[in-house]
Amino acid sequence: MVALGLQATHLISPQKLPIRKQRTFSNIVIRSSIAEPSGEPAPLGQKTKYNDGLFAKAFMGLFARKMEKFAAAPKAGTEPKKGVFDYDYESFVEVSKRVMQGRSRLQQQQVVRQVLLSMLPPGAPAQFRKLFPPTKWAAEFNAALTVPFFYWLVGPSEVVEVEINGVKQKSGVHIKKCRYLENSGCVGMCVNMCKIPTQDFFTNEFGLPLTMIPNFEDMSCEMVYGQVPPSFEGDEASKQPCFAEI
Numbered sequence: 335m336v337a338l339g340l341q342a343t344h345l346i347s348p349q350k351l352p353i354r355k356q357r358t359f360s361n362i363v364i365r366s367s368i369a370e371p372s373g374e375p376a377p378l379g380q381k382t383k384y385n386d387g388l389f390a391k392a393f394m395g396l397f398a399r400k401m402e403k404f405a406a407a408p409k410a411g412t413e414p415k416k417g418v419f420d421y422d423y424e425s426f427v428e429v430s431k432r433v434m435q436g437r438s439r440l441q442q443q444q445v446v447r448q449v450l451l452s453m454l455p456p457g458a459p460a461q462f463r464k465l466f467p468p469t470k471w472a473a474e475f476n477a478a479l480t481v482p483f484f485y486w487l488v489g490p491s492e493v494v495e496v497e498i499n500g501v502k503q504k505s506g507v508h509i510k511k512c513r514y515l516e517n518s519g520c521v522g523m524c525v526n527m528c529k530i531p532t533q534d535f536f537t538n539e540f541g542l543p544l545t546m547i548p549n550f551e552d553m554s555c556e557m558v559y560g561q562v563p564p565s566f567e568g569d570e571a572s573k574q575p576c577f578a579e580i
Contacts, residue, residue, distance in 0.1 A: 366384050366385065366387060366390040366485050367387075368382060368383070368489070369383040369384055369385045370382060370383055374490075374510070375489060375490065375510050375511035375516075378511075381516060382489065382511060382516065384423065384489075384513070386422070388419070389486075391418075392418055392419070393486055393487070394422065394425075394426040394486065395417070395418030395419055395420065395421040395426075396453065397426060397449065397453070398425065398426045398429045399418065399421075400449045400453065401429045401430065401433050401445070401449055404445045404448075404449075405435075406432040406433075406435040406436060408428075408432065423486075423513070424517065427514070427517045427518050427523075430518065430527050431518070431520075431523065433445055433527070434522070434526070434527065439522070439525075439530075442526040442527055443526055443530050443531045443534065446527055446528075447531055447534065447535060447539075450531070450539075451539070459539045459540055459541075462539075462540045462542075463540060463541040466540070466541075466542055468541060468542050468560065470501065470560065472542055472559075472560075473498075473505035473542065473560035474493075474505045474559070476536075476559050477504065477505045477506060477507050477557070477559050478504075480557060481493060481507060487513065488509045488512050488513050488514060488555070489509060489510060489512060489513035490509075490510050491507050491508060491509040491557075492508050492510075493505075493506065493507055493508075494506040494508045496556075498561050505558065505560045506556060506557065506558050506559070507556070507557040507558075507559075508554065508555075508556055509554055509555040509557065510554055511552070511554060512524070512548065512553050512554065512555050515548065515550075515555075516553050519577060520576070520577075521550060521571075521575070521576050521577060522576070524548055524550075524571075525548075525571050525574070528546075529546045529548060529571060530566065532546060533545060533546055533563040534563075536559075537562065537563060542559060543560055543561055543562040544557065544558070544560075545557075545558045545561040545563040545564070546558075547571070548571055550574050
């Protein structure tokens with residue numbers, strides 16, 4: 335995903351534009367941004383409004399189209415999306431929900447893994463392992479990349495200091511209010527369509543351990559690069575009940 339993000343940014347690079355136009359180009363074409371007057375995620379119980387640029391919408395469409403291959407048929411009378419830019423965030427989440435239908439949690443996780451692999455060029459995991467061995471530097475570098483490149487998916491976040499095996503390092507990412515969780519309103523989607531497969535992908539495919547710790551009280555989340563994730567049975571998130579209000 336990072337490789338795709340870098341490639342997409344290069345293709346639409348605004349480096350040759352004047353400074354003022356660069357900012358406008360960046361806000362409209364590349365970035366997602368919060369549309370709330372405060373500039374911060376909406377309070378719990380309210381859905382945060384976003385402005386999504388073309389770069390963000392392209393990612394939504396690419397992921398959604400890949401997942402459509404595994405999704406249950408849409409409701410009668412609903413036209414399936416076709417083009418990359420026909421999808422917005424809500425329709426991206428709707429496809430995720432249809433992927434879950436009729437599948438066990440393990441099958442859901444396997445679908446996400448296949449989708450992630452299909453988004454990368456051949457041999458990408460092996461190249462990632464060479465470029466980013468499981469070191470403190472690699473963990474911190476990937477944490478720094480997560481903040482801008484995952485904004486469209488999870489919302490605003492920031493790099494934070496964490497302690498791993500007694501060593502303090504800036505390889506943690508604090509997601510203020512996860513966009514995926516607040517739009518899906520589903521603990522199962524968070525755990526089986528995001529947390530577990532993402533952890534597994536970085537840890538086993540890329541060789542860089544990652545642990546994600548969602549907070550279902552305020553919809554925030556901690557991503558800790560360099561920390562080996564717990565087993566599913568020992569993970570507190572796997573024991574979380576569904577949201578009572580949803």
